[in-house]
Amino acid sequence: MSAPAPAKNNDRAVPITGTGAGIWTHVRVGDEIVVRGTTAGVIARDGEIVGLRHPDGGPPYDVRWADSGRVTLYFPGPDAYIRHLVTGGDDVPAR
Numbered sequence: 001m002s003a004p005a006p007a008k009n010n011d012r013a014v015p016i017t018g019t020g021a022g023i024w025t026h027v028r029v030g031d032e033i034v035v036r037g038t039t040a041g042v043i044a045r046d047g048e049i050v051g052l053r054h055p056d057g058g059p060p061y062d063v064r065w066a067d068s069g070r071v072t073l074y075f076p077g078p079d080a081y082i083r084h085l086v087t088g089g090d091d092v093p094a095r
Helices: none
Strands: 013-015 032-035 045-052 061-065 071-074 080-083
Touching (some): 045 071
Antiparallel strands (some): 013 080, 032 045, 032 080, 045 061, 061 071
């Protein structure tokens, strides 16, 4: 499992704050989701969003995990954030 790479100008990390579906409304297929380890010894996990279940981009998401290549249905928690990697269009931070 790899640690998240430092953010570049075109892949700004968008931390998740607050609650409710509104914080995830700018997620797109191709974005990267990173789940940080919340305790010592827990490694961060990252994957690519390959499918959206709702037209507004709200959770849950189909995620292809980098460590295993498996696609799973994922409901993000407070330890997750989005890195917008797809170009084209405005990169709007999550609310």
